[in-house]
Amino acid sequence: xxxxxxxxxxxxxxxxxxxxxxxxxxxxxxxxxxxxxxxxxxxxxxxxxxxxxxxxxxxxxxxxxxxxxxxxxxxxxxxxxxxxxxxxxxxxxxxxxxxxxxxxxxxxxxxxxxxxxxxxxxxxxxxxxxxxxxxxxxxxxxxxxxxxxxxxxxxxxxxxxxxxxxxxxxxxxxxxxxxxxxxxxxxxxxxxxxxxxxxxxxxxxxxxxxxxxxxxxxxxxxxxxxxxxxxxxxxxxxxxxxxxxxxxxxxxxxxxxxxxxxxxxxxxxxxxxxxxxxxxxxxxxxxxxxxxxxxxxxxxxx
Amino acid sequence: xxxxxxxxxxxxxxxxxxxxxxxxxxxxxxxxxxxxxxxxxxxxxxxxxxxxxxxxxxxxxxxxxxxxxxxxxxxxxxxxxxxxxxxxxxxxxxxxxxxxxxxxxxxxxxxxxxxxxxxxxxxxxxxxxxxxxxxxxxxxxxxxxxxxxxxxxxxxxxxxxxxxxxxxxxxxxxxxxxxxxxxxxxxxxxxxxxxxxxxxxxxxxxxxxxxxxxxxxxxxxxxxxxxxxxxxxxxxxxxxxxxxxxxxxxxxxxxxxxxxxxxxxxxxx
Numbered sequence: 382x383x384x385x386x387x388x389x390x391x392x393x394x395x396x397x398x399x400x401x402x403x404x405x406x407x408x409x410x411x412x413x414x415x416x417x418x419x420x421x422x423x424x425x426x427x428x429x430x431x432x433x434x435x436x437x438x439x440x441x442x443x444x445x446x447x448x449x450x451x452x453x454x455x456x457x458x459x460x461x462x463x464x465x466x467x468x469x470x471x472x473x474x475x476x477x478x479x480x481x482x483x484x485x486x487x488x489x490x491x492x493x494x495x496x497x498x499x500x501x502x503x504x505x506x507x508x509x510x511x512x513x514x515x516x517x518x519x520x521x522x523x524x525x526x527x528x529x530x531x532x533x534x535x536x537x538x539x540x541x542x543x544x545x546x547x548x549x550x551x552x553x554x555x556x557x558x559x560x561x562x563x564x565x566x567x568x569x570x571x572x573x574x575x576x577x578x579x580x581x582x583x584x585x586x587x588x589x590x591x592x593x594x595x596x597x598x599x600x601x602x603x604x605x606x607x608x609x610x611x612x613x614x615x616x617x618x619x620x621x622x623x624x625x626x627x628x629x630x631x632x633x634x635x636x637x638x639x640x641x642x643x644x645x646x647x648x649x650x651x652x653x654x655x656x657x658x659x660x661x662x663x664x665x666x667x668x669x670x671x672x673x674x675x676x677x678x679x680x681x682x683x
Numbered sequence: 684x685x686x687x688x689x690x691x692x693x694x695x696x697x698x699x700x701x702x703x704x705x706x707x708x709x710x711x712x713x714x715x716x717x718x719x720x721x722x723x724x725x726x727x728x729x730x731x732x733x734x735x736x737x738x739x740x741x742x743x744x745x746x747x748x749x750x751x752x753x754x755x756x757x758x759x760x761x762x763x764x765x766x767x768x769x770x771x772x773x774x775x776x777x778x779x780x781x782x783x784x785x786x787x788x789x790x791x792x793x794x795x796x797x798x799x800x801x802x803x804x805x806x807x808x809x810x811x812x813x814x815x816x817x818x819x820x821x822x823x824x825x826x827x828x829x830x831x832x833x834x835x836x837x838x839x840x841x842x843x844x845x846x847x848x849x850x851x852x853x854x855x856x857x858x859x860x861x862x863x864x865x866x867x868x869x870x871x872x873x874x875x876x877x878x879x880x881x882x883x884x885x886x887x888x889x890x891x892x893x894x895x896x897x898x899x900x901x902x903x904x905x906x907x908x909x910x911x912x913x914x915x916x917x918x919x920x921x922x923x924x925x926x927x928x929x930x931x932x933x934x935x936x937x938x939x940x941x942x943x944x945x946x947x948x949x950x951x952x
Contacts, residue, residue, distance in 0.1 A: 673792055674784075
C-alpha cells in the first residue's frame, strides 16, 4: 500500500514530455486554424492575409487584428454548396454507422460466444485487415467493382444481370468501402463489452421463459450499450470527415465535407475557407467528441 | 461469456464477416501475379508487375521515404506513448489529467483532414521546411495515442505486487520500473511500435498535407496513380506492402506469445 503511493509522483512526471508534445502539435494548431479561418486569401506565400508580425510593433498587430473577419463563415452559411456538403456528411455518417452496427454486432456476438482458445484467433483475424493498409483495402474494392471487374463477371456468369452494372462512382460503392474499412472499429469495442458480460444473466432470462429474441433485446443489448456507444462514436466521428473513400468510390456530383475541405485547400488554394470549413466541422463534432472522451475514460480506467 | 453452443446464426455471421474482410485482399494479391494486363483475362502466373515496380524509381524512392518516416515516427511515438500510458495508469488523479487524456486520445477519432490541415498551418506559421521531419512529427502526433492505448491496457492488467515487492526490497520507483515493469510490458510496447509503424506506413491524408516537394510517401504516390485508374503495377505494390505488414504482424504475435509463455495474465493485444 505504501509503496504504491511512491509510484504516483514519478509517474506524473512521465506525463510531461507527451503533454508538451500534444499541446504543441495538437492544441496549438487549432488556434492557427481559427486564426486563418478569420483571414482572407492572398496570392502571397503563405496564401493568406493578414500576417501577424510580432516584431512590427503594437499598431501593426492592431491593424492585423482589425483585418480579421467572419467573411469566410458567412460564405459557408450562404453558399448552398457547403450546407449540402455538411448535410450529406451527416447523412452518410449516420447511415454508415447504422449499417456497421447491424453487421458488426452479430460478428462480435459470435466471437464472444466462441470457446476461449478460439477467441484470441478470432480477434487476430479481425484486427489483421485493420493493420493492412487502408488505402490498399479501398483499392482492392475498386479492383473488384470496376466495369470489367470480378463482381460484374460473377453476376454475368450467374445470369443475374444481362449487362455489366456500373458500381464505381456510386453511393453504394462508397457505403461498401466505408463499412468495409470501419468494421474492425465497430467489432472490437462491441466484442470487448460482450466478453465481459456474465452468461448467467442470459441463462436466467431464458430459464424464466423468455424467447431468444426477448433475451437479446431485454438482457444482452442493454448490457452491451457501453460497447455500442464506443463503437458508434469510434465510427461516426471519423466517417463524418472522411476523404479517401468518397473520393475514390463515390460519384463527384455531391461531396462530403472532407472532400470539400481538400478541394478548397489543394485545388482552390483557399486556405482561409478550408480553415473555416474545418472550424465548423470541429464545432459539429464537439458534442460527439466530448461524449467519446467520457466513454473512453470510463472504459480504460474502470 | 464464452461458453455453450454456438448457434448456426453465430457461425454464419462469423464466417461471412471474415470472408467479407479478407476476400478483396486475397483477390488483389492473386491478381498481382496475373501475367495479363487486363483484369478480365488470366494470363498465367508472372512477376512482371513486381519487376516494373522495382524499375520505377519514383515509387522506390517513395517506398524508402515511407519506411524511414514510419520507423522514426513509430520510435518517437512509442517513447512518448509509453510515458503517457505510465502516467495515466500509475499517476492516479493529477491536475490537468482530464485535459491530458482528452488531448492524447482525440487523434484516435479526429478526422484526418482536420489534423492534417492544423499541423500544416502550424508548420507554415513556424516557417518550418516541409519534408521528412514535418511528416514524421505529424505521424508521431497521430500514432502516439494508439501506442498509449495498447501499453495502458497492459499496464492496467499487470500484477502490481511484483513492483511493490521490488520496492519493498529497496528499489526506488524508477529502478523498480526499469528492472521489473518494463520487461513485463515490453511485448505490449513492441506491439505498440508495430502498430504505429503500420499506421504511419498507411497514412495518406496527413502526409499529403504536411509533406514537402520531393518527399512523397508511398500512399501519396499510390493514390495519385489510383486516381488515374486501375494499374496492375499497383497490385504488385500493394501485395508487397501487405507482405511487409504481415511480417510485422507475425513479429507482434510472436512477441505476445513470449509474454504469455512467461505466465502473465493479461488480455491479448
